[in-house]
Amino acid sequence: MAIWCADLALDRWRHAENCRRGEGPDAAPLALIAETAHGPRIDAANHAAREAGAANGMMLADARTLCPSLEVRPSDPAGDLAFLERLALWAQRWGPWSAIDPPDGVLVDVTAVAHLFGGERRLLADVEARCSARGLKVRSAIAPTAGAAWALAHYAASGAILAPDDDMPARLADLPVAALRLDTDVLLVLRRLGLKRLGDLAGIEEGRDRKGSGRDALQRRFRNRKSSSANPLIRMDQLLGRVPEPLLPVVPVIAPMVQRRLLEPIRHRQLLDTVVADLAADMARTLEAKGEGARRLQLGLWRVDGEVLVRELELAAATRDPAHMIRLFAERLDDVDAGFGIEMLRLRAAWTQPLGLDQADLEAAAEQHGTSLAACMDRLTTRLGQQAVQRPVPRASHIPERAQHWQPPLEPEPAEQHQLAFHTRPLKLLDRPERISVLYAAPEGYPRRFSWRGQVCEVARVEGPERIAPEWWRERGTARLRDYYRVEDETGRRYWIYRNGLPTDGRGGMPDWYLQGLFG
Amino acid sequence: MDTSTLPKASQLALHAARNPRWQPGAPLPLHSEIFAPAAQGCGAGAALAFLQDALRAANDESTMPEERSLLWVQDARAIKLGGRPYRAGLPEGLRHRLIHVAAKTPEDALFAMEEGLRCRDLAAVVGEVAGNPRALDFTASRRLTLTAEKHGVPLLLVRLDAEADLSSARMRWRLASAPSSSPRWNIAAPGRPAWRAELFRARSHPPGEWILRDEPQGLAAERVQATTAPDHGDLVRGPGARSLAAR
Numbered sequence: 141m142a143i144w145c146a147d148l149a150l151d152r153w154r155h156a157e158n159c160r161r162g163e164g165p166d167a168a169p170l171a172l173i174a175e176t177a178h179g180p181r182i183d184a185a186n187h188a189a190r191e192a193g194a195a196n197g198m199m200l201a202d203a204r205t206l207c208p209s210l211e212v213r214p215s216d217p218a219g220d221l222a223f224l225e226r227l228a229l230w231a232q233r234w235g236p237w238s239a240i241d242p243p244d245g246v247l248v249d250v251t252a253v254a255h256l257f258g259g260e261r262r263l264l265a266d267v268e269a270r271c272s273a274r275g276l277k278v279r280s281a282i283a284p285t286a287g288a289a290w291a292l293a294h295y296a297a298s299g300a301i302l303a304p305d306d307d308m309p310a311r312l313a314d315l316p317v318a319a320l321r322l323d324t325d326v327l328l329v330l331r332r333l334g335l336k337r338l339g340d341l342a343g344i345e346e347g348r349d350r351k352g353s354g355r356d357a358l359q360r361r362f363r364n365r366k367s368s369s370a371n372p373l374i375r376m377d378q379l380l381g382r383v384p385e386p387l388l389p390v391v392p393v394i395a396p397m398v399q400r401r402l403l404e405p406i407r408h409r410q411l412l413d414t415v416v417a418d419l420a421a422d423m424a425r426t427l428e429a430k431g432e433g434a435r436r437l438q439l440g441l442w443r444v445d446g447e448v449l450v451r452e453l454e455l456a457a458a459t460r461d462p463a464h465m466i467r468l469f470a471e472r473l474d475d476v477d478a479g480f481g482i483e484m485l486r487l488r489a490a491w492t493q494p495l496g497l498d499q500a501d502l503e504a505a506a507e508q509h510g511t512s513l514a515a516c517m518d519r520l521t522t523r524l525g526q527q528a529v530q531r532p533v534p535r536a537s538h539i540p541e542r543a544q545h546w547q548p549p550l551e552p553e554p555a556e557q558h559q560l561a562f563h564t565r566p567l568k569l570l571d572r573p574e575r576i577s578v579l580y581a582a583p584e585g586y587p588r589r590f591s592w593r594g595q596v597c598e599v600a601r602v603e604g605p606e607r608i609a610p611e612w613w614r615e616r617g618t619a620r621l622r623d624y625y626r627v628e629d630e631t632g633r634r635y636w637i638y639r640n641g642l643p644t645d646g647r648g649g650m651p652d653w654y655l656q657g658l659f660g
Numbered sequence: 661m662d663t664s665t666l667p668k669a670s671q672l673a674l675h676a677a678r679n680p681r682w683q684p685g686a687p688l689p690l691h692s693e694i695f696a697p698a699a700q701g702c703g704a705g706a707a708l709a710f711l712q713d714a715l716r717a718a719n720d721e722s723t724m725p726e727e728r729s730l731l732w733v734q735d736a737r738a739i740k741l742g743g744r745p746y747r748a749g750l751p752e753g754l755r756h757r758l759i760h761v762a763a764k765t766p767e768d769a770l771f772a773m774e775e776g777l778r779c780r781d782l783a784a785v786v787g788e789v790a791g792n793p794r795a796l797d798f799t800a801s802r803r804l805t806l807t808a809e810k811h812g813v814p815l816l817l818v819r820l821d822a823e824a825d826l827s828s829a830r831m832r833w834r835l836a837s838a839p840s841s842s843p844r845w846n847i848a849a850p851g852r853p854a855w856r857a858e859l860f861r862a863r864s865h866p867p868g869e870w871i872l873r874d875e876p877q878g879l880a881a882e883r884v885q886a887t888t889a890p891d892h893g894d895l896v897r898g899p900g901a902r903s904l905a906a907r
Contacts, residue, residue, distance in 0.1 A: 510811045513729065516779035520761060520772055528762045532747040544747050549729075549759045565749035567701045567708075568742055593699060600839070603849035628850035632837035633700050658743060660705020660853040660874070 142289035172215035183215040287379035291319035313339030320375040398422040405481025420462035433458025433495030442484040457514035458493040566657025573654035634659035688714035689830035698741035698820035728783040731776040737790035766793035
């Protein structure tokens with residue numbers, strides 16, 4: 141069964157405005173627009189606007205010339221898609237599984253279901269009635285294949301039913317080729333070939349002498365089109381059920397959630413901690429039953445005056461340890477303003493991962509035995525922030541500061557090509573290379589003496605240069621190469637310095653010197 | 661009763677038997693402090709060298725290769741003065757095991773170090789704190805020592821540009837760079853790192869001064885004879901000679 145919401149965007153807008161079709165704000169010409177590269181374009185126009193000459197897909201400037209009083213609102217395609225997902229879940233009341241059919245349709249499998257509703261005709265009437273009760277204008281159809289149901293819903297009279305024993309090609313012959321769910325450029329090709337109806341296409345396929353020569357010709361014409369939405373032959377076969385057409389069903393994922401409604405609003409931190417502890421224990425039980433651990437937790441606090449405070453927590457590894465959750469939330473609850481009191485708390489695990497059941501700690505608490513690495517990382521990130529606790533990993537680059545990348549501590553290391561071992565690298569790298577003034581014998585020679593942070597270093601030993609060319613695929617063309625030197629002064633201070641460019645490279649004047657790293 | 665295995669009275673009386681001189685391979689105390697100038701990498705380099713020396717000794721005993729992580733905590737000033745650790749320059753065995761914490765304030769750095777010491781899945785905690793912040797007083801230092809000793813995770817606290825104030829660290833070093841030994845193939849190039857290290861307070865060793873060299877097979881030390889004061893070596897010092905704080 142295919143359900144087509146003919147006016148989805150406008151129906152949603154009317155619902156938001158709380159008005160009925162053709163009343164209130166809907167009585168005047170109105171269009172939902174999307175910004176495009178060539179200016180605003182109309183996504184959906186209401187009945188009054190269509191009467192006045194506006195049409196879907198028209199540029200707003202063109203529509204304004206036809207109907208100067210046209211009102212506009214921004215359209216919301218992402219919201220439409222989210223609504224469609226919810227609609228597809230709700231449509232499972234009519235069949236065991238459903239799939240969304242973007243941008244504005246839902247497909248429901250009603251095989252051997254219709255008798256529960258008193259037959260297919262009554263089933264369709266039920267769909268119509270329930271959707272119109274929600275202010276949705278829908279057209280629905282039932283057919284043996286998803287493609288045929290879609291075609292009938294869009295291009296036949298509403299409530300069309302194609303029984304399995306009907307003659308499918310004959311029933312569908314009068315529908316336009318657009319019923320094949322093809323791309324617009326393919327539709328244009330077909331129209332130029334003079335193929336306007338499915339019957340025309342089927343006639344060509346069979347050929348004049350019914351030997352299939354016409355099909356060969358079409359196959360040659362579309363031999364490069366592998367995608368089903370660009371190849372009318374594949375679509376035709378799917379429509380008639382000669383090749384399978386897999387659909388992706390929607391599966392609801394229910395996030396584990398626990399909540400506590402309180403008889404008396406709480407205003408004190410101590411009581412709040414008690415309730416959070418109860419919630420964490422409930423959540424641990426819920427998660428354990430599902431064999432999962434939480435990665436992200438959301439705690440919602442409903443205040444008496446209707447305000448909702450949300451505290452979110454992300455964990456380094458899946459866990460369901462209530463003590464750990466309580467400890468982490470305790471830091472986040474310091475700045476909660478209870479106002480007149482909090483009357484409801486709700487804890488939700490928005491992101492969970494499978495976590496096997498393990499034996500409980502038979503010995504004493506973590507205080508005595510230390511914490512695990514994941515718990516330690518969680519405590520650090522909760523107080524210091526995600527950016528503060530990181531692990532250095534190598535990255536494919538020649539430039540030293542770019543060759544190191546930071547990532548969360550417990551993520552697996554990315555695959556890397558081995559670094560060349562004969563380059564000696566400093567133990568510590570300054571965040572920004574610091575400019576130094578250098579005395580040298582020749583512009584391209586070894587540095588003799590330099591001053592950094594007010595200290596003068598007499599270079600006693602030096603190795604270099606190690607020349608690192610700029611990465612032209614990342615940097616601008618004016619970036620200069622770097623000549624790195626390892627230097628050591630008389631007292632043994634060891635530094636990594638570089639000259640940014642050559643005097644003769646034509647990318648600026650005399651090169652500057654920088655100090656970038658400290659050796660151990 | 662067999663008395664042959666017991667130490668002789670003369671051995672016990674000798675100060676050296678109770679308090680042997682520090683040498684490479686001596687067990688690493690659970691809380692050491694290293695005072696180093698911020699404009700040199702010697703503090704962090706020596707901390708890693710001490711740690712590797714201790715890990716190597718532990719590895720010889722156990723068959724399992726050490727794979728626990730290393731937590732390196734820096735406060736914002738230490739990062740500004742001395743930079744962040746650079747993976748390609750770290751010792752080979754520690755590169756993939758480093759977890760870095762960039763704390764904004766010294767208080768946060770102390771919190772991070774204490775949390776790290778509580779976690780027995782860490783091989784060690786290295787801290788770098790610049791200057792003498794108010795938060796790092798004797799109480800905080802005592803807290804760190806007790807946590808480290810309770811959970812057995814060693815802490816190496818590098819103090820950049822700091823005065824040696826009151827602390828409960830079991831070993832306190834003062835470090836500066838020393839000229840490195842010449843590499844074999846290029847005499848003009850800097851070689852493997854070397855440091856001039858002064859152990860000025862330790863619970864189980866008399867103070868002394870060494871030139872430490874980080875060689876591939878381990879830490880090498882050669883004693884520097886103090887020129888000014890005569891070396892009393894094995895003489896027992898009076899109880900007033902060693903204050904709790906320093907020197």
